[in-house]
Amino acid sequence: MAVFTPLELSDISEWIAQNFQIGTATAIRGIHGGIENSNFFLDTSADGKPQEYVLTIFERLTAEQLPYYLELMRHLANRGISVPKPIENRNGQILFELKGKPAAIVSKLPGLSRLSPDSHHCALVGEMLAKMHLAGKDFNLTQDNLRSLVWWKKTVPDLLPHLDVDQRQLLQTELKAQEEFFGSSEYAELPFGASHCDLFRDNVLFDPQGNGNQAADRLGGFFDFYFAGTDKWLFDLAVTANDWCLADNKKDLDPELLKAMLAAYEAIRPLSTVEKKYWPMMLRAAALRFWISRLWDFYLPRNAQMLTPHDPKHFEKILISRRTV
Template structure:
């Protein structure tokens, strides 16, 4: 979440007249993240998060907003979108598609232990199970086609040793058959900063704007790569086991998932190396923009090529 498009209090106050959430009392930009313009909004009736969508087509946005509403109805700690007086989740602000969601309580934990990983594993399984009944379908926006196109864009900007690594990995991933893997709605970006903790429980799961229909195992790999890694990219065995066992207890892994697991860990690492490399080498202009170091996920990819933990027994 960054601020590419500034919003004034006067403009927002006028816009909020089409909502039944009271009058604006505070507006504050959010610096974390890299894709959209985000703000904390406080009114006389509550606390919300405002998002102006910078790079997502308007036609794609109902998928994300209705997914969040669907998961919230199923009891998951997801920020429910707010409908305006026309009963629409999606509006327009500063010529950008815009939406308000409920601001959830809690704070991120950036140094998780095995207990945190256990709860995240169980929560992710619940999200996948609830998502099976979600009627809309939209491909993962950072899926295989995006990875192929992005690799071509960033390759000329990489040093020779990284170009070789990327070309080898793209060739390897092209040979992986995921057709028999369970699929459904996935979060696809469940990093530590996208989970809010209220004491020892999960108070919120946020930032669904990379969600899409893809293999559930890819989502497991994305989440494990962040929650269970040391700073050098190596995996913490205790946190891995806590996370995977808790997920498996809610949604057991299949034999096909066990076979594809090492490849999915690598695909998940590749996805974030590519997105960060693109942001680093081909940045967008913005008022307040956070660009993350791509080297972290380059190193995680190297670690996953060398070693992958096993999934729990079926």
């Protein structure tokens, strides 16, 4: 999350009062981190009770693209998946305009991030991801993952001038391999549906229990669905594993963490024979996707308050590791 469009309380207090039934806006704070939208914690008071929400101004996504993400969150929340639920205005709308840009308000989940997860956390995430995939089976909207192969092919030529010889060769070689994979008949057989596509550690919250022992953590929920899309569920799982199941060297997969995640996922939705066969290739696809996007944000950045681009070297190393499996 980041801030490209600054907001002050004076900018929104009257807008909130006129258009929503969530009480009086009392504070708004920009959220640090991330790279796509302008995000804020929004505090309100209703009947003397404090409430917390997240307000997002969308900087790249269009008003035509956004219903997919917002309706998916509403769909999943209504089916018992712990995700932020979009807040309706007085006219029943969940997509608005603020500062001339599309905007939305969603409920704020309780809990905190665990940025150094153990097997317990990986199992909780794997279980909920499988439940989320199944809960989205009857979601009636579809939208391609906007950061998939079409975007990779469009973006890579702009990146090549910024890379050294070895990086260019790696990027072009892997892109060609993924084009062939995506065009195969077996890829077409892989199960698909609504997918988060960005389920990193900082997009999951845990609810601590008792004395704060992390082994007792419960899953608080998944958030930041604005990279979601209709994609292969195996890709969604690979994106998740590439971040959650990293070994101490920050590039290889930790066998214990991966085993915990996959076992918990498959207890809810067993992987097919074809999915198991192409798991290594999908791990590479997931690594490539984030190497490309981090290269793009690093070398072709936009101006923003509180924007901290991620180091692209991280996913370069992960991709090299996955190619050796």
